Amino acid sequence: MTVELAGAEPLGQMLRRLRQAADLTLEALSAASGVSDRTISDIERGAARGPQHRTVVAVVDALRPSPADRAALLRAAREGRRRSRAEPAWRLPLPRGVGDFTGREPELARLRSVLAPGGTDAPDHATSPRELSVAPVVVVTGPPGYGKTTLAIRAAQILHGAFDEVLFLQASGGPDGPNTPGDVGSRLVRALTGTAAPSASDPGQLRALLAERRVLVVLDDVATEPVVRAVLPGRGRSAVLVTSRSSLAGLENVSRVPVGRMEAADARALLARIAPEGEADPKGLDRVAQLCDAVPLALRIAGNRLASRPGWTASGLADRLERPERRLDTLVAGDLQVRAAIDVSHDQLRPAASDLFHRLALVDGSTFGAGLATLLAGITRDDVEEGLDDLLTLSLIQPADRDRFALHDLLRVYACERLTADVGPQALARLHEVTDEEVLATTVRAGRWFEPGHLGARSQQPGGAIPLATADEAHSWLVEESDTWLSAMRRAAAAGRHERVVEVAESMHWFSGLWPWWAHWHEVYSLSVAAAQALGDAATVATHLGYLAWAYVYCQGDPAAGEAVARRAQRVAENVGDPALEAWGWFYRAWAELAQHRGSDALDSVRNATRLFLEADDREGTPQALQLEASALSMLGRRDAAVATLRDVVARARDPLTKPRGQVAEFTALSALSSIARLGVEAEDWGSVLGPAGEAIDGFVAHAAEPAAARLYVLRARARRELGQADDAVTDLDRARELLMARGDNDALTQVEDLLLAWSA
Numbered sequence: 001m002t003v004e005l006a007g008a009e010p011l012g013q014m015l016r017r018l019r020q021a022a023d024l025t026l027e028a029l030s031a032a033s034g035v036s037d038r039t040i041s042d043i044e045r046g047a048a049r050g051p052q053h054r055t056v057v058a059v060v061d062a063l064r065p066s067p068a069d070r071a072a073l074l075r076a077a078r079e080g081r082r083r084s085r086a087e088p089a090w091r092l093p094l095p096r097g098v099g100d101f102t103g104r105e106p107e108l109a110r111l112r113s114v115l116a117p118g119g120t121d122a123p124d125h126a127t128s129p130r131e132l133s134v135a136p137v138v139v140v141t142g143p144p145g146y147g148k149t150t151l152a153i154r155a156a157q158i159l160h161g162a163f164d165e166v167l168f169l170q171a172s173g174g175p176d177g178p179n180t181p182g183d184v185g186s187r188l189v190r191a192l193t194g195t196a197a198p199s200a201s202d203p204g205q206l207r208a209l210l211a212e213r214r215v216l217v218v219l220d221d222v223a224t225e226p227v228v229r230a231v232l233p234g235r236g237r238s239a240v241l242v243t244s245r246s247s248l249a250g251l252e253n254v255s256r257v258p259v260g261r262m263e264a265a266d267a268r269a270l271l272a273r274i275a276p277e278g279e280a281d282p283k284g285l286d287r288v289a290q291l292c293d294a295v296p297l298a299l300r301i302a303g304n305r306l307a308s309r310p311g312w313t314a315s316g317l318a319d320r321l322e323r324p325e326r327r328l329d330t331l332v333a334g335d336l337q338v339r340a341a342i343d344v345s346h347d348q349l350r351p352a353a354s355d356l357f358h359r360l361a362l363v364d365g366s367t368f369g370a371g372l373a374t375l376l377a378g379i380t381r382d383d384v385e386e387g388l389d390d391l392l393t394l395s396l397i398q399p400a401d402r403d404r405f406a407l408h409d410l411l412r413v414y415a416c417e418r419l420t421a422d423v424g425p426q427a428l429a430r431l432h433e434v435t436d437e438e439v440l441a442t443t444v445r446a447g448r449w450f451e452p453g454h455l456g457a458r459s460q461q462p463g464g465a466i467p468l469a470t471a472d473e474a475h476s477w478l479v480e481e482s483d484t485w486l487s488a489m490r491r492a493a494a495a496g497r498h499e500r501v502v503e504v505a506e507s508m509h510w511f512s513g514l515w516p517w518w519a520h521w522h523e524v525y526s527l528s529v530a531a532a533q534a535l536g537d538a539a540t541v542a543t544h545l546g547y548l549a550w551a552y553v554y555c556q557g558d559p560a561a562g563e564a565v566a567r568r569a570q571r572v573a574e575n576v577g578d579p580a581l582e583a584w585g586w587f588y589r590a591w592a593e594l595a596q597h598r599g600s601d602a603l604d605s606v607r608n609a610t611r612l613f614l615e616a617d618d619r620e621g622t623p624q625a626l627q628l629e630a631s632a633l634s635m636l637g638r639r640d641a642a643v644a645t646l647r648d649v650v651a652r653a654r655d656p657l658t659k660p661r662g663q664v665a666e667f668t669a670l671s672a673l674s675s676i677a678r679l680g681v682e683a684e685d686w687g688s689v690l691g692p693a694g695e696a697i698d699g700f701v702a703h704a705a706e707p708a709a710a711r712l713y714v715l716r717a718r719a720r721r722e723l724g725q726a727d728d729a730v731t732d733l734d735r736a737r738e739l740l741m742a743r744g745d746n747d748a749l750t751q752v753e754d755l756l757l758a759w760s761a
Helices: 011-021 026-033 037-044 053-063 067-082 105-115 148-162 181-193 203-211 225-229 264-274 282-291 296-308 314-321 324-330 338-346 351-362 370-377 381-393 409-423 425-450 471-480 482-494 498-507 521-535 538-555 559-576 579-595 599-616 621-635 639-654 664-682 687-702 706-722 726-743 746-760
Strands: 137-141 165-170 215-220 239-244 255-258 398-400 404-406
Touching (some): 011 037, 011 053, 011 067, 026 053, 037 053, 053 067, 105 137, 105 148, 148 165, 165 181, 181 203, 181 215, 181 225, 264 282, 264 296, 282 314, 296 314, 296 338, 314 324, 324 338, 324 409, 338 409, 351 370, 351 381, 351 409, 370 381, 370 425, 425 498, 482 498, 498 521, 498 538, 521 538, 538 579, 559 579, 579 621, 599 621, 621 639, 621 664, 639 664, 664 687, 664 706, 687 706, 706 726, 706 746
Parallel strands (some): 137 255, 165 215, 215 239
Antiparallel strands (some): 398 404
16 A cells, blocks of 8 residues: 655654554554564654664555655665754653662552553452453552652653653642643654644544553543543553542542551661661651651652761751640751641641641541541531541541541641641630540440440430440440540540549449450559549549459459458458448459469459449349359359359349349349359360350340350350251351451451361361
8 A cells, every 4th residue: 555745744644644554553563574563553653753774664564655755764774864953842751769669569569560562450449350452541549748649750760661651740730739631641742753633632532642552641640531531542552540639439440559657667767878877876766657657758868868967866856856836847858848848638628627637636536537626626516527528538638447447646746836826725625625624524424335334324314425325336436436535535534524434334234244355454444543543532542443353353354452442442442331342342252363373362352242243232243143153153163163153153144133233234144154164174064054144245246246146156166066967067167257257356366267177278
């Protein structure tokens, strides 16, 4: 087929026209001519306007054009070799990368897997590998300062050899504002063709160019979806890599790579590579990395400050960073500023979302729920959820497990600065007091869900921001917001609000038994003991000393300390002259003695407790003491007596004349049944395990006590395996695993999975 030359056509345009007329791909022409497809592509897009004569001859011979076309091609190439010109201004080269790039291996691996020609990773929602003809698109998202651009440049450098061209365009624009979709498309067309054609803003032309080449387009700092849609290729071997503070949730058929804080080891390694060796003491670097919250921009600024100020040490810089109110002022190095990076995202917020973000500075925990945000913000739940969506979109907060959210440290410091500017230092202190009171009042209402005689009635008081309409909601508040309410309790104690401190701790008494593995019960009850002493209330001191003894024995694993505290409780209770208080003192002392394997001492102490509980007609204390008595009997080798005592506990807990108040009765019975099953396992009396374990499992599952149910599933699985019921045993272990996974109890989950592995071997 012959195509006649028309006028002074550019070399690249002419070569592409003739190749397409010959129905040849770049690869086919490369194979026919012996010239690399990269070189042919450079000629066609104008990157090489004066190729060597032998290269042009080889391509022309492979194309077999008409004599006129052959002469025109050779002439255009000859003219190109005669020209000497500077690098064209329309090119969009990659910016300079960083030589000390550190970490991010999982993210880089993901980017290589998706973007490299022939990659097999599918978009997030896909169920099968993407077709090779579909151009991949990856969106890298993350908070300000987290190194999205640096990561994209690094990935593009690694992938450069897999593409004919890599184009980098900062979509945020410059002083005149962000680039429009048309601006972005036009600049890319010009970069690909070397001309400012009238149709350069036509998305169809860009798609056509990308479809016939292997181009990696890097769009940096994109604000909105239309900018990306304007450059998306259809089919072909091109790819698009986008970075954005926004989640760009409207984009479909894309892969997403979220960027978080650096791993601790990588953060320290990056600092060590930037900072001068003499000033980079290991402990100081660790402190700086921690105070920079492992955020790449903050780490680079800190490293640059050390590198640019001879004599500065990492420890000295860490001392400056220790003060939260000065941290963002310290994280400045020339034109690099953490605060300025956050400003860009913050300034895009609507006023309501901005106010909510500032109020989140009052959160003390590592994560928070929408309910706590509602309480702190003082607005409706619907408005809070809308604001949280805005903050998530701009990566100012991050999603966490179980529909919760995280506000990382530097963003929290920024929010606190803004909140202080909003209300002033004095009003901020008052705001803390008001929100602490709201948090503690909600905590008391939640705790009372689990007290005998309070079941729900006093927990659903009107007017609270958190409704707590069910025991599950109360449980979730106490567990998930524990960091925040414990911090509020500490501040209340420091401010001398002793009545509130005692009330909070008292409301936790029965709930603490449902969540004994929390690491802070000893602090809760230490605060309440000190508050009761400040109030001069001896009975309350004795009561809370008992709670503290329990925390030392059961939660801290320090029975000696628990026994010392229990003896203090006994002495105070004797002076008060209250038999029930004395009984609890004996009870906690017996528990500590039992934990120290002093079975005889424990049996004597707990029988004193039982006698006093019966004398005081304490329906909650009596079965608790009897259960402890059974444990002492078991330790002394008297299993039958222990089982008989536990069956007495079950009977008392279910007899209307003797049972404890509220849900304590059923939990007491279930706990006793669990102990009977456990004694059966210890004695290898497998048949005695199934009935009590099954009844207790059903009860604990009905009351959403998953950890207790999971432990019993494991006990029953052992018994069933020994009784030859292998399939039923595996079913029990599977159910235990499901419950533990839902609760996130990784240690117990590992034990169950090890058992499953061993039993299947």
